[in-house]
Amino acid sequence: MTFYLPDLLVPDTALSVAGLTAYIQALLEQDSQLQQIWVTGEVSSANRYRSGLFFTLQDPDAKAAISCVVWSSQLGKVVTLPTPGEQIIILGRIHLHPQRGHYQLIVWQALPAGEGLRALRYRQLRHRLEAEGLFDPQRKRSLPSHPQTVAVITSPRAAAWGDIQRTLKRRYPGLKVLFSPTLVQGDQAPVSIVNAIERVERDGRAEVLILSRGGGATEDMACFNDERVVRAIANCAIPVIAGIGHQRDESLADLAADVYAHTPTAAAEQAVPQLADLYTQHQKRAMALQEAANHQFGRVEEELRQLRDRLRRLPLERQLQREVGNLAWLRQELIKGALRQSQQATHHCQTLQQKLANLDPQSVLHRGYAIVRQGDGTITRSTTGLHLGQELSITLGQGQLKVQVTEILPAKPNASESSTVL
Numbered sequence: 440m441t442f443y444l445p446d447l448l449v450p451d452t453a454l455s456v457a458g459l460t461a462y463i464q465a466l467l468e469q470d471s472q473l474q475q476i477w478v479t480g481e482v483s484s485a486n487r488y489r490s491g492l493f494f495t496l497q498d499p500d501a502k503a504a505i506s507c508v509v510w511s512s513q514l515g516k517v518v519t520l521p522t523p524g525e526q527i528i529i530l531g532r533i534h535l536h537p538q539r540g541h542y543q544l545i546v547w548q549a550l551p552a553g554e555g556l557r558a559l560r561y562r563q564l565r566h567r568l569e570a571e572g573l574f575d576p577q578r579k580r581s582l583p584s585h586p587q588t589v590a591v592i593t594s595p596r597a598a599a600w601g602d603i604q605r606t607l608k609r610r611y612p613g614l615k616v617l618f619s620p621t622l623v624q625g626d627q628a629p630v631s632i633v634n635a636i637e638r639v640e641r642d643g644r645a646e647v648l649i650l651s652r653g654g655g656a657t658e659d660m661a662c663f664n665d666e667r668v669v670r671a672i673a674n675c676a677i678p679v680i681a682g683i684g685h686q687r688d689e690s691l692a693d694l695a696a697d698v699y700a701h702t703p704t705a706a707a708e709q710a711v712p713q714l715a716d717l718y719t720q721h722q723k724r725a726m727a728l729q730e731a732a733n734h735q736f737g738r739v740e741e742e743l744r745q746l747r748d749r750l751r752r753l754p755l756e757r758q759l760q761r762e763v764g765n766l767a768w769l770r771q772e773l774i775k776g777a778l779r780q781s782q783q784a785t786h787h788c789q790t791l792q793q794k795l796a797n798l799d800p801q802s803v804l805h806r807g808y809a810i811v812r813q814g815d816g817t818i819t820r821s822t823t824g825l826h827l828g829q830e831l832s833i834t835l836g837q838g839q840l841k842v843q844v845t846e847i848l849p850a851k852p853n854a855s856e857s858s859t860v861l
Contacts, residue, residue, distance in 0.1 A: 457537065464535040467542060473533040478505070478544065479552050482521045484656035494521045496529065496544070497658065499557055506543040507531070517549045523657045524558035527551060557657075561664055565691060568666070573673045574694040580678045582698060582709065583646045585794070588615040589710050590645035590677070592635045595620045599653040599684060599703035606707035611714055613798050617645055623652040628662035633671045640676055647710050648677045650692065651703040654684035663692040672696055682706025714798065721791055728784055735780070739773065805836035822847050 454462070467473055478496065483504065485494035491511045497504035507529065509517060519527055531546040568574065589607065593599050600618070607614055621635035622628040632650070639645050650672065652663070662668060663683055672679050672695040681696035682703040693699040700706040750762060796802055804810070811819040812832045819831065825844055833840040 460535070460537045460540060464537060467533045467535050470533075475530070475532060476544075477528060477530055479526070479528045480505075481526050481557055482523050483557070483658040485521050485523055492521065494523075495656075495658070496521075496527075506541070507546050508543060509546045509549070513547060517546070519549045519551045521549055524561075525551070557661070561691075564664070564666060565694070568669060568691065568695075573669065578673070579697045582678050582680070584712065586614070586646040586711060587797075588617060588644045588646055590617040590619060590639040590642075590648045591651065592619045592621050592632065592639065592648065593651040593703070594623045597623060597651075597653050599651040599682070602653075602703045603649060603651060603682075603707045606704050607711060610708065611711040613803060614711060615644070617642065623662065624655065624659045625662070629665035629667050632662060632668050636671045636675055645677055647680065648675065649680045649682055649703075649706050649710055650696070651682040651706055652684050653703060660690060663690040666691075668692055669695045680706045680709050724787065724791075728787070732780070735776070742769075801836070804834065807836075810834040 480496040480498050483495045483497045485492060487493075489511065492509045492514060494507050494509075495504050496507050507521070509521070514520070519525075521527055521529075528550045529544065529546045530548040531544040533542055534545045535542045572578065591600065591603055593603070595618070604616065607616060617639065619635040619638045622631040636648070636650075639648055652660075660683065663681075669691045672681070672692055678698070679696045681690075681693045681699035682701075682705060683690055683693060683699070684702050698706075698709050700709055746762065746765065810833070812834070813819055814830060814832075819825065825831075825847055827844055827847065829844045831842050831844065833842055
């Protein structure tokens with residue numbers, strides 16, 4: 440195949456990537472103004488390693504940032520260690536990494552330059568919303584003890600979504616999970632989060648809402664300090680659990696939520712009880728009911744014994760007259776007490792039976808689910824290992840089917856069989 444480039448002058452030689460990088464490196468590192476330069480900005484994130492302290496210096500208003508490093512040998516000489524949220528002035532030189540093709544500031548000195556702009560805005564907004572009462576503990580609502588439907592708001596690509604699904608399924612099988620996807624980073628994230636909350640409210644099925652993200656740098660968490668997001672959480676008609684996934688600083692979303700946890704997994708644990716704990720509570724209640732009944736019967740038997748002793752000490756005619764009245768009264772009281780306890784026990788048993796029925800696998804099948812088994816009886820949970828033409832048996836709510844695999848479709852990523860996307 441021949442390419443014709445009539446209007447383009449093709450050079451005899453072209454620079455290699457290494458050659459171009461070396462040329463740019465020489466321009467930057469040999470520039471006298473860049474060999475020793477003072478730069479001011481706000482520290483957005485900082486990570487300490489054995490080799491040194493790596494951090495990002497940014498200008499929030501100009502939407503600009505530069506990577507910086509203070510080598511370990513220089514850390515003891517700097518006046519101020521870079522801390523996220525602080526405004527500092529640094530002295531250093533420009534250095535370019537040929538292998539990665541990006542430049543950074545090698546820092547020799549760091550001086551304090553007042554409070555960071557982001558930290559100042561955070562504090563001002565927090566004080567204003569706090570004065571309005573948005574963080575008042577009296578506004579916090581209690582979570583439902585046994586929710587049947589939980590909504591989750593996070594990014595579909597976030598690891599937090601998978602952690603929450605696994606935790607809910609392990610702790611409370613049969614739970615209905617509604618997923619309202621959103622952005623959790625960037626300039627569009629606040630509007631996206633507000634819209635996701637409104638979708639859950641309009642749907643009306645969720646009894647509790649989990650807002651989650653798997654942590655990140657300080658600048659990545661800015662959307663959870665946005666006033667629009669905070670007000671949407673505070674005004675949400677559904678109890679909100681915040682599982683943002685960071686432990687260093689409280690976000691305003693944490694303060695506005697009804698409950699907040701340090702990780703997405705902890706947020707899911709707050710949303711639903713442990714099924715094993717419910718079973719233990721049921722056993723304790725049954726034992727307490729049995730003990731109460733035994734105590735009541737024992738008390739009645741003791742009263743009857745005392746009455747017999749009194750009868751033996753009274754004249755027969757007076758005994759009969761008095762005890763006929765006493766027995767009639769005791770009979771009525773015993774019937775009333777037994778009937779009342781029987782009604783209470785019946786109501787409690789019906790409540791427990793309903794809860795157990797909701798968790799019965801056969802009940803799940805009657806709601807439209809099915810169990811797929813291979814020829815050896817193994818339950819099939821994934822298409823992995825299946826092949827065309829293989830015979831499978833399907834157990835439904837009523838009856839069974841024998842089917843043959845005619846097509847194997849790829850699995851949808853980050854999707855749960857019990858999850859519904861709003």
